Amino acid sequence: MSIWVDVATVSSGVNVVVLLALSAVWARNYLTFRSKHAVGLLVFGVFLLAENALAFYMYILDPTLSGWFSTDVPVIAWRLMMLLHVFETAGLVFLAWITFD
Secondary structure, three states, rough: OOOHHHHEEEEEEEEHHHHHHHHHHHHHHOOOOHOHHHHHHHHHHHHHHHHHHHHHHHHOOOOHHHHHHHHOOHHHHHHHHHHHHHHHHHHHHHHHHHHHO
C-alpha cells in the first residue's frame, strides 16, 4: 500500500506548488484589472491550496494521521484518494499551461 501513499503525497505536493504559482498570477491580475473573474479564480485557488496543503500535512507531518493513513486505511480508499489527487494534478497542470502560455 506504500505506493498509493507515495503517489498521493507527491501529487498533493505538486498541487501545492502549482496552486501557489497560479494564485500569484491571479492575485496580480486582480490587482491590475480589478475584475470579478480574477478574484473568483484567486478565491478558488486559495481554497484548493488550503485543501492540498492540509492533505500534504496529514500525509507527511502529522504523527498520528500519517501513521494511520499508511497502515490502517483500506487499499480501495487509498486508490480512490490517490486517483482524485492525480486527476486534480492533471487539471491544475493544464490550467497552469494555459495561464502561463
